[in-house]
Amino acid sequence: MSNAPDFSHWACPVPLRSYPTIVMGHGGGGKLSAELVEHLFAPAFRSAALDALGDAAVLELPAGRLAYSTDSFVVRPLFFPGGNIGALAINGTVNDLAMMGAQPCYLTVGMILEEGLPVAELGAIVEAMAAAAQTAGVEIVAGDTKVVDKGHGDGVYINTSGIGVIPADVQIAPNQARPGDVVIVSGEIGLHGIAILSVREGLEFGAPVASDCAPLNGLVAAMLAASRAIHVLRDPTRGGLAATLNEIAKASHVGIEYEERRLPVPEAVAAACDMLGMDPVHIANEGKLAAIVASDAADMVLEAMRRHPLGAQAAIIGRVVEQHPGVVVARTAIGGSRVVDMQVGEQLPRIC
């Protein structure tokens, strides 16, 4: 697979062509800033609130509880197999809202651009954001752009914030896991982290690995339509499934046990982890969720997940127990057991 992003399809709008790269003036609030908004952001995001060009978006929201979240994205490289920072920034916040059972409605976007960033790259990122927002059914209603001196950023940093509406009878939170509940993961783990590692370090692991970057709100809606006995939802991003399960075990004061052989791990991820001395449960995902579900609803929820394209390989991997509260235990393939802790910092490749 070629790792070089392709911008050939992207045609620069006329007024932006005089500057093929971002200059300090694009963040200065003058004509260059206005051109960026008028000819790049506004046409891509197509939002009435954005088109009004006011200082703030004015929104209508249904009554009830709101979920509200923010996240910043600093990924390097900006383009990777299976996505780019733009898609990641939209899906990341959409997924954070979805993990509370909310239907995401509105997003804001803050961008910090590094002087010298090719406008074609920015264009491709903005188009990916627009496409991801459309797929997730959310509207981008406000934004801001700043430019920093060359050498003071990695091309683009993006912050997104979002608001979603939680249906009245949904009670999903990290502290809701109960002994007896089952643990479900929505599909193959480890893809995003290994995809990023493979392009960042130029490593190849036999088969090419693409990020699983995707919006999960549709899958969550399908799960909630099947049953309201979903107690916890988390998307295992940085820190991987191990961090997510540990957070749930601690927040709910319960133990969690899972079977290693039930974990859906793609062969390429397993091979990469074996080679580098890493563990798939510590690798980041961007389009997967872990669900803690009441045991009598588990089959129904699993069925609903498997009918959705993003949950086709969903699997029950373990259960919530009363014992060892706050601790996650894996049953190993050969029948041993081990505690699965969070990583201290970044996962470091072993020497041999």
Add this chain to the structure above:
Amino acid sequence: MKYLDEFRNPELARRLFDEIYAITTRPWAIMEVCGGQTHSIIRNGIDQLLPPQIELIHGPGCPVCVTPLELIDKALAIAARPEVIFCSFGDMLRVPGSGKDLFRVKSEGGDVRIVYSPLDAVRLAQANPTREVVFFGIGFETTAPANAMAVYQARQLGLRNFSMLVSHVLVPPAIAAIMESPDNRVQAFLAAGHVCSVMGTWEYEPLVARYHAPIVVTGFEPLDVLEGIRRTVLQLERGEARLDNAYARAVRPEGNVPAQRMLADVFEVTDRSWRGIGVIPQSGWRLSARYRDFDAEVRFAVQDIHTQESALCHSGEVLRGLLKPNQCPAFGKECTPRTPLGATMVSSEGACAAYYQYGRFVQLTGSEP
């Protein structure tokens, strides 16, 4: 990874466990030499499933753990120099020197980079002719051929801005040192399979004869480790002491001869200090006279190194098999992977980190096989 799944098959593992139970009649203390084996044993829970008479003693075969403090302090000093790009394998970055680690040096402005191969460091030197690229060349015989190749290539390319900080260590002298220590309890060894894939098995014949201890060349997957243990116990129970190869799919008696030739050209045997253990004569490699120009210790004459080990850390006793990690008073208290006092708490191959990471500090429930 089909070929690996075969060596993790639960049914076959069960059969090997059954055989080991059937042949074990007395207590035995077996040392797995290599940190990779320690990692596999703890990660798969093998030690919990063995007969209670069999004690696995975790050996000094974690290269990160035994790299001497003085050399880590030298690495920290060299990495802090503005002209230097300091390249290392990932798990060296968190190893505590006297007061700080390479991550600290990086945050203070040092150009410290994780590489996956020493040849990446050679390429960095080519791409950055105005900078000094230094590679931290540590490890046992396993990593040595790639490091030797990097120095060899740098010389072929005429690179004047590449050097290596070398702290290579060798398995056979460590086995001898353990057997000769007065408080030794080890009765047999699982030899490190990947070391033997490079060096062959002939180095171990004299050790078997001299110490009358079985040595079984063993791999790293669960079934490999179990087969190594089974063959070792079989010898111990029969009162035999032979060299046996339980990892024949990777290890030939003569080893990798071209690699050995490269090693003999680039390195020469030297006395080496092992962190937590002390100096073992003729137990390591340094760059040979032909390649001395590429020795970072020569190029950067680092002075004023005053090492200071943590007074609370018992990693030396852990490395010699005298103490289990969780028997150390600082284990899980002052010393955790987040605040490591010794190197054995850093690398995932380090016995202390393996114990901590895989939970030897909590009582597990329902852990029957």
